[in-house]
Structures are given as C-alpha cells and as structure tokens.
Amino acid sequence: MNGPRTLYQKHIDSHTVCTLDDQGHVLLYVDRQVANEYTSPQAFSGLREAGRKVRRPGATLAVVDHVNPTSPKRIAAMADAGGALQVSYFQENCDHFGIELFNVLDKRQGIEHVVAPEQGFILPGMVIAAGDSHTTTYGALGAFGFGIGTSEIEHLLATQTLVYKRLKTMRVTVQGELGAGMTSKDIIMALIRRIGASGATGFAIEFSGPAIDALSVEARMTICNMAVEAGARGAFMAPDEKVYAYLADKSRAPKGELWTQALASWRELYTDADAPFDREVMLDAGELEPMVTWGTSPDQAAAIGDCVPDPMNESDLIRRQDLQRALRYMGLEPGAQLSDIQISHAFIGSCTNARIEDLRDAARVVRGRKVASHVRAMIVPGSTLVRDQAEAEGIAQVFIDAGFEWRQSGCSMCLAMNDDVLAAGDRCASSTNRNFEGRQGAGARTHLMSPAMVAAAAIRGRLTDVRAMAEEA
Missing domain, CATH: 3.30.499.10 (Aconitase, domain 3)
Known part of the structure; x- marks a missing residue:
C-alpha cells in the first residue's frame, strides 16, 4: 500500500x-x-x-x-x-x-x-x-x-x-483529563453509549489523544477489552514508553x-501523519461522569447522576421496544434515579477489571468501611500472580476486613460458567464487560461499572457515585 x-x-x-x-x-x-x-x-x-x-x-x-x-x-x-x-x-x-x-x-x-x-x-x-x-x-x-x-x-x-x-479504520481521540474518581472504564462505556453496540462493526479502532496517553497500560487494557462491545473486531493504541x-x-x-x-522496531509502530481513517470520533474526558448500565446491552448506560430513561421518548419503534424489554428484564421504572437502585451482589473480577491496579482502586474506597448487610460482595483476581501481589500489599486484607469474599482467579461470575452464579432477580454491581440477559445467571440483573464504583455500591448497598465516597473519607 x-x-x-x-x-x-x-x-x-x-x-x-x-x-x-x-x-x-x-x-x-x-x-x-x-x-x-x-x-x-x-x-x-x-x-x-x-x-x-x-x-x-x-x-x-x-x-x-x-x-x-x-x-x-x-x-x-x-x-x-x-x-x-x-x-x-x-x-x-x-x-x-x-x-x-x-x-x-x-x-x-x-x-x-x-x-x-x-x-x-x-x-x-x-x-x-x-x-x-x-x-x-x-x-x-x-x-x-x-x-x-x-x-x-x-x-x-x-x-x-x-x-x-x-477492516475499516476508526480513530477515537480522547481529549482532556479524567476527573477525580474517573477511570478508563468510564471512557469506554461512554464511547459505547455514544456510538452504540454495533457502532464499530466492521472497524478496527485506534485510540489516541492526551487522555489515552495519560493512562497506565492496565487501564488501556480495559478500553481495548471492551471495544468489542461496540462491535469492533480490533482495538489498540500505539506503544509508548509506558x-x-x-x-x-x-x-x-x-x-x-x-x-x-x-x-x-516497536518505535516504528505508529500511524503516519495524514493517514486517513474511515471514521473519526472525539470524546472529552473532562466532560465524563462515572458510568453505569441500566439495561441489557453495554450501550444502555448513563452517568450515575442520571435517571432510567423513558422508552416513550424514543421515536424509533424497534428501539423503543428494545428499551421496554430491557427495563422489564431489569425490573426498573422510567424516571427512577440510578443512585436509588439497590443491589444484592457486588462482583469485582473479569478480564476487563481484575488486575492489580483495579484492586488498588477498589481497596481505596473500601478501606475502613463495611459491606452493606444485605449485599454479597466478591473479589476474584484476574490471575494467581495478581492475587499473590494483592495479599503481599495488604489489599486482600482490606477486602476481607470489609466483608468481601477473597477468592481464587478465574472468569467466575463474568459469565457464570462455574459455580459463581446469580439467582433470578439478583441484582449485581459488576466490573465485567457484558450485561446481557442471563449473563451472570438466568434472570439475574447486571449493572456494569468500574471496580471503584462496584466497591462503593457494595458499601452503600445501592448504585453510588464513588466521588461522594471520597468526600466522606
């Protein structure tokens, strides 16, 4: 070429x-x-x-x-x-x-x-x-x-x-800086909400911009991991000194x-100046708020301060029916405050958010606090090496003292293929990548968010803005 x-x-x-x-x-x-x-x-x-x-x-x-x-x-x-x-x-x-x-x-x-x-x-x-x-x-x-x-x-x-x-090529440029309490999970969830669950079908996405450059390698993995939830067949960033x-x-x-x-050789891996992309998307990290899903697709998401949407405001009949079905499955009413939704379970794990930095973020929220009495909270590290490191750093004990179950590594409740399964009607704050119907168990309800947001929900017993927890500390 x-x-x-x-x-x-x-x-x-x-x-x-x-x-x-x-x-x-x-x-x-x-x-x-x-x-x-x-x-x-x-x-x-x-x-x-x-x-x-x-x-x-x-x-x-x-x-x-x-x-x-x-x-x-x-x-x-x-x-x-x-x-x-x-x-x-x-x-x-x-x-x-x-x-x-x-x-x-x-x-x-x-x-x-x-x-x-x-x-x-x-x-x-x-x-x-x-x-x-x-x-x-x-x-x-x-x-x-x-x-x-x-x-x-x-x-x-x-x-x-x-x-x-x-594939066709898409560049997602993320300008600005993430605010306090914000993570790469919020960036990718905001992108999926923006372009839709099929918005990147047929594309490979390259992420760039100052907000991406500022992220750690592990935080970048979260973004590339979840890009597939927008339909992308590939996602990457140019390698750098990090x-x-x-x-x-x-x-x-x-x-x-x-x-x-x-x-x-690696230092030659970058997009040439003036190389054309088939599609360009811009995000401003400074405008983002902590994200949670309310429906049964990763693009059915909103900022934690928002309300459950009303399907009747959707003009497209097919999309309106999809929203209605999602709300029926999730047991939610239009107009309900997302921050009022009570949970029964909290899960931190998966290939999206179970690395050592994710556990550190969650531990900062949990330290000195207790899991709500009606919540079962679980931590499943992404690997045995991550588990060992968390124990060596004292992070594991922070979770145990707060009332979390400290478990061995594996996919676990991300897709409920072992004995970590939710029951019908259970509602879980989850750091995973998919909130499909039955993903964590038949009839179970999943709300996706960052590990720190899951930790905050576990403590409060409901979906919670993690930034408010920091103000109370």
Missing part, C-alpha cells in the same frame, strides 16, 4: 502472506495464540480426526480459566462433571500436541487476557488470535488481537495462518541485545 498508513494497516500489511481477492481477503500470518478449555475442544478433536499436528506448538499458550472453581481454597477437583471433562480433555490435548498449559493449580494460572500480558507473551507489533472475543485486550500493548471461532482455531493451530478480511516499561521485566519479553533490537 502506497502513501501514509494507519497502525492497523501496518499490522495487517506486515503479516499478509498473500492477497486472496480484491474484496480485502488475505491469508494472514498469526504470531501467537492463546487457548482456553472452553472454546478449544472441537478444534483439537478436528486435528486428531484429520491426523494433523500443531504447526508451531510454542506459539500457543493454554490457560484454564472459564470453568474452574474460584472458591477461596484452590483445589483441582471440580463438582461440575462437564467442566471437569473439559479441563481433563484440555490437559490431554496440550500433552498430545506439545502445548504449554497453565492448569488450575499452576501459580501462573488466571484469566487468559490477564495472564498473557503479565507473562510478556504479547509484544508490540504482533498479531494475536484466540477463541475469545476479548482478545482485543492486547491492543493496549501495541499488538493487534481479535477473537475467532472454533473452526478458525483448528485452522490456526494447523497452519499458523487465517483467512482474514481487512508499554516498554511494563514489558521490560516480564519473563517472556526479549532480553539483552534482543530487547534493544525489539525497541527499535
């Missing part, structure tokens, strides 16, 4: 094996992939049935995270027979095909999108694919990650390539002369 190029175009061009047609399809080389026990079984079975090998076993990192229990005492045994079978078959496949596995009792175990970055397995300039839509998380490191289906996992394991269609510092001490990052060479 001639002329100035976006960072996305540079990623795809550098990994294109050949062009397949004039519709944008290419054969794309994939540097690395992450596998889990839930989305991989059929792919491995397909390889076995065809008598194929995994082309590059060392390019795959396998992690048990979706179905494992997160009870406070880590055990390998699982009460759920189906989950136990998935884990055992995963182990069998990893042994057979020579793939490294972080199993349940491994000290490196955790949620795949937390584990892979903290191991240094994801590096700038790489193309990463995995059987999970939130593989977009890796864009925070200047990589390009995207989710794939089971048949694609099989093809990738066998060939280290994928048939891929180029990314290099984050990677420098990671066990699998390059060392010595290789590190020097890598840095020189």
